[in-house]
Amino acid sequence: MLKRKFFEQNRGQLLQQLVSQRADIAERMIIPLEELEKATNNFDKARELGGGGHGTVYKGILSDLHVVAIKKPKKVVQKEIDEFINEVAILSQINHRNVVKLYGCCLETEVPLLVYEFISNGTLYDHLHVEGPRSLSWGDRLRIAIETAKSLAYLHSTASIPIIHRDIKSVNILLDDTLTTKIADFGASRYISVEKSGLTTMVQGTVGYLDPMYFYTGRLTEKSDVYSFGVMVVELLTRKKPFSYLSPSGDGIVAHFAMLFAEDNLSQILDPQVINEWSKEVHEVATLAIACTQLKGEDRPTMRQVELTLESLQSSMHIVSDNVVNEEFENDVIPTNCPMNEHERGGDEDSTRQYSMEEEFMISSRYPR
Numbered sequence: 001m002l003k004r005k006f007f008e009q010n011r012g013q014l015l016q017q018l019v020s021q022r023a024d025i026a027e028r029m030i031i032p033l034e035e036l037e038k039a040t041n042n043f044d045k046a047r048e049l050g051g052g053g054h055g056t057v058y059k060g061i062l063s064d065l066h067v068v069a070i071k072k073p074k075k076v077v078q079k080e081i082d083e084f085i086n087e088v089a090i091l092s093q094i095n096h097r098n099v100v101k102l103y104g105c106c107l108e109t110e111v112p113l114l115v116y117e118f119i120s121n122g123t124l125y126d127h128l129h130v131e132g133p134r135s136l137s138w139g140d141r142l143r144i145a146i147e148t149a150k151s152l153a154y155l156h157s158t159a160s161i162p163i164i165h166r167d168i169k170s171v172n173i174l175l176d177d178t179l180t181t182k183i184a185d186f187g188a189s190r191y192i193s194v195e196k197s198g199l200t201t202m203v204q205g206t207v208g209y210l211d212p213m214y215f216y217t218g219r220l221t222e223k224s225d226v227y228s229f230g231v232m233v234v235e236l237l238t239r240k241k242p243f244s245y246l247s248p249s250g251d252g253i254v255a256h257f258a259m260l261f262a263e264d265n266l267s268q269i270l271d272p273q274v275i276n277e278w279s280k281e282v283h284e285v286a287t288l289a290i291a292c293t294q295l296k297g298e299d300r301p302t303m304r305q306v307e308l309t310l311e312s313l314q315s316s317m318h319i320v321s322d323n324v325v326n327e328e329f330e331n332d333v334i335p336t337n338c339p340m341n342e343h344e345r346g347g348d349e350d351s352t353r354q355y356s357m358e359e360e361f362m363i364s365s366r367y368p369r
Contacts, residue, residue, distance in 0.1 A: 029104040031105065039063075043058055066117070067118040070115050073112070073114070088105050099182065100174060121177050122175060141237075148229065153304045172184050172185040213295065213297050230291070230293035237274055257286075257289070258293070
């Protein structure tokens, strides 16, 4: 009776309706509590993978032998249950190689449980901040940035209902055995209707990565993810921890990085390994990080622009030569010191929903901010 009460309280019938059009999803989406208790040996403490602001994660093996990560969130407010259920229904249909797959959820407990695929190789944070002088290679770091940008661009503009992650940070970037990126932890995520350019919410996120405009206004847009991504790129370049970093003058990592960038003195803060593997792309990526962490959201690129920029940097030897841009990209270059005009923004200064057909944000040192 208690399980049934929680199932109804957690809007299980609504979820069943939302997934009923896809029989394959409906069949596996709603997982009984008994199955998860067996999978985790009754949520044995020895099965804990870790915890965070949104709950505890357990490793388990389902009866079909899938190895999963089971997230037990902290208590949620009842009025958020409808949003939670709708979000689960959306995420269950997301199929992107760089987003952790959601297997389903259990609604038979007071707080719904989420069941994700298990990613075995830890987090980007673990790999980046490992003890010792060397960490991930520059090539791996650039690829991880690209894969993260791809997944965020997909969530923002390709998914059926755009999704804002709201807590992008190195701890939430999982890596599999081949160091392929998997974005995780959608506990703070919100979907946003196509008609809206933003959404006012209770501020959630992680100190150091949190968009200052979102912090002050409570207005959440995709550009909040762009800011957090930019901070993560700074972390990739420096191996400094954004939530605890303070410069000698008391600045946070974003402000100190921007100051050193303006002074053309980034070597003071860059990871020595990055300096040893120095290439033109490092400066280009630093320029992109500065663009992503601009104070005003409208001054930041979209994640689609970031994705295209990083991909072009990866193959820049084939695209850019001195002042000549390959004809394929010639009309798509947006200099970093030239803000988009009203037409390019769709006529609405606050809108982040408009995308020109083949927008690019080709950033180079020839266009300093």
